[in-house]
Amino acid sequence: MAENKKGFILYADQIDLFSQLPNEKAGELIKHIFAYVNDDNPQTDDLIINLAFTPIKQQLKRDLQKFEQTKKQRSEAGKRSAELRKKQRDSTKATSVERTSTKATVIDNVNVTVTDKVITNTNTSQPTAEGIDFIKLLLLINETTGKKFKVINNSLKSKFKARLKDGYTKEDIKNCIINSIKDQFHKDNNFKYLKPEYYSRANTLDQYAFKKIKTVGKHLENPYKSQLKN
Numbered sequence: 001m002a003e004n005k006k007g008f009i010l011y012a013d014q015i016d017l018f019s020q021l022p023n024e025k026a027g028e029l030i031k032h033i034f035a036y037v038n039d040d041n042p043q044t045d046d047l048i049i050n051l052a053f054t055p056i057k058q059q060l061k062r063d064l065q066k067f068e069q070t071k072k073q074r075s076e077a078g079k080r081s082a083e084l085r086k087k088q089r090d091s092t093k094a095t096s097v098e099r100t101s102t103k104a105t106v107i108d109n110v111n112v113t114v115t116d117k118v119i120t121n122t123n124t125s126q127p128t129a130e131g132i133d134f135i136k137l138l139l140l141i142n143e144t145t146g147k148k149f150k151v152i153n154n155s156l157k158s159k160f161k162a163r164l165k166d167g168y169t170k171e172d173i174k175n176c177i178i179n180s181i182k183d184q185f186h187k188d189n190n191f192k193y194l195k196p197e198y199y200s201r202a203n204t205l206d207q208y209a210f211k212k213i214k215t216v217g218k219h220l221e222n223p224y225k226s227q228l229k230n
Contacts, residue, residue, distance in 0.1 A: 005067060014056065017055070025052075144177050147194070156196055159200035168202070181194065
């Protein structure tokens with residue numbers, strides 16, 4: 001009997017064999033079978049028992065081979081499943097690390113670390129204007145301001161493209177986004193004016209792209225009132 005195998009099969013059609021034996025011989029045969037499957041290596045000089053047991057023994061061996069094959073297949077399937085789950089976990093961890101490494105949380109005293117890859121298209125099929133990856137640009141705006149803007153439409157993409165033609169750079173746009181949230185006015189207003197369209201304006205870029213914003217005191221009135229029209 002194989003290790004951890006707790007049972008064996010006697011088939012219904014084997015009744016023909018048992019029915020031809022006297023009850024005493026049938027009893028000896030069944031005891032002989034149980035001794036065999038429990039690895040007691042039974043021996044007998046009884047010709048009738050040997051003749052009756054031979055076909056049963058061959059069937060038990062065939063069943064044991066099937067059991068071992070099924071056991072092996074299940075073991076291999078379990079290993080493949082475990083390896084697949086490990087790869088999925090590793091992939092999830094790698095994605096999480098990548099997202100964390102590009103995340104820009106930049107309020108008050110937290111340093112801003114944003115690479116050009118955030119708004120530069122690098123071998124991507126996403127729509128761009130002169131190298132701006134709008135998917136990543138939107139991600140930067142959302143992560144920086146804490147908002148959840150869904151899309152930069154074609155009209156707004158044209159405005160960003162126009163700013164690039166005016167001579168502004170991707171770095172200017174990035175710096176503008178980063179510096180704008182340091183402005184006390186925007187902090188006091190929970191960054192509600194810091195929308196994607198706001199960063200496509202030349203006067204916004206002029207205000208934030210080229211200098212650091214001081215964060216002392218509150219403004220008495222909205223100093224960006226002229227920029228927030230439309």
